[in-house]
Amino acid sequence: QVQAKKTDAHGAEDGKVSQNKKSPAGLHNENMKVEVEKDSFKTLREIDMDNLSEQDALAADAMKEQGWKDWKIEEVLSSGDNFRTKEIKAGDKLYGFGTEGYSKDLNTSAYWMDQDGFNQMQTQHYSDGQWDKQGVKDSMALPCFNRANSIDVAEVTESHVVVESDIGKATELIQYSNDSGYSTGFNVKDMSGGGTQIAPNPQFLKPN
Numbered sequence: 348q349v350q351a352k353k354t355d356a357h358g359a360e361d362g363k364v365s366q367n368k369k370s371p372a373g374l375h376n377e378n379m380k381v382e383v384e385k386d387s388f389k390t391l392r393e394i395d396m397d398n399l400s401e402q403d404a405l406a407a408d409a410m411k412e413q414g415w416k417d418w419k420i421e422e423v424l425s426s427g428d429n430f431r432t433k434e435i436k437a438g439d440k441l442y443g444f445g446t447e448g449y450s451k452d453l454n455t456s457a458y459w460m461d462q463d464g465f466n467q468m469q470t471q472h473y474s475d476g477q478w479d480k481q482g483v484k485d486s487m488a489l490p491c492f493n494r495a496n497s498i499d500v501a502e503v504t505e506s507h508v509v510v511e512s513d514i515g516k517a518t519e520l521i522q523y524s525n526d527s528g529y530s531t532g533f534n535v536k537d538m539s540g541g542g543t544q545i546a547p548n549p550q551f552l553k554p555n
Contacts, residue, residue: 371474373481374523374531375495383491384520384533390425390488391516399424406430406510413548415457423457423546426488427512433545435461436506440555441547443499444468444483446492451499453554457546459501461511464543486542488517500555509547514540 370376396417399407403424409432410420424430435441441459443451460468472482480495489495517538524530 371477371479371481373479375481375484376479377523377525379523379525381491381494382522382524382533384522387518387520388490389518391518392425392428394421394425396421396424402430405432406512409508409510410457410546413546414550415546419457423510423512425515426458426517427515427540427544429513431511432508433511434506434508435503435545435547437503437551439503441501441503441545441552443501444487444489444493444495445497445499446494447497451501453501453552454549456549458544459547460543461509461545464545467543485538486514486540487544488514488538488540488542490517491519491521491536501552502555503547503551504553505551507548507551509545511543511545514542514544516540 375381394403396407407420407424410423411417415423439461441461442465443456443459445451468483468486471486472479478495483489483495484491484493487495517540519536519538520533521536522531522533
């Protein structure tokens with residue numbers, strides 16, 4: 348497996364979020380145990396691969412040319428909307444929020460942000476030296492095992508066309524708990540989406 352290097356917004360190698368100031372509101376910003384009901388994470392957009400819109404079909408064809416499997420293409424199409432293509436250049440950086448201690452696999456991950464997408468997240472969810480991980484989770488519709496407390500960075504090695512989309516809504520059954528015995532129980536978590544994601548050709552990525 349080829350894994351992306353982890354960093355924070357300022358390039359720190361440990362990828363940790365500053366703890367010097369009070370964390371933003373939201374349970375995902377707290378140091379709590381997180382569990383999700385098995386198979387409960389669901390995107391809300393339904394896709395019929397035998398009856399795609401012209402826009403979705405163009406995106407599917409572009410991903411197929413990159414070598415993505417049909418099931419992954421369907422997964423990506425169901426996760427977003429307003430699909431389009433754009434070119435990224437050799438030397439460009441790609442970013443992905445993740446969990447400290449776990450790196451994205453460059454060969455299997457179809458979910459990245461280019462610089463514009465990352466800047467959007469910074470503008471919305473980064474303030475006073477800290478990320479609002481709850482806000483990132485909602486905007487990126489991240490499954491709960493993704494703590495959004497580190498950032499993977501990859502470099503584009505060859506200019507190529509990628510599929511870009513606006514992230515759609517998703518939902519899951521999630522529970523937060525701590526060592527004192529407090530637990531929220533499993534509750535439905537709705538994520539609004541609204542961020543931007545791209546699916547690059549994994550052959551043209553390397554750890555930054």
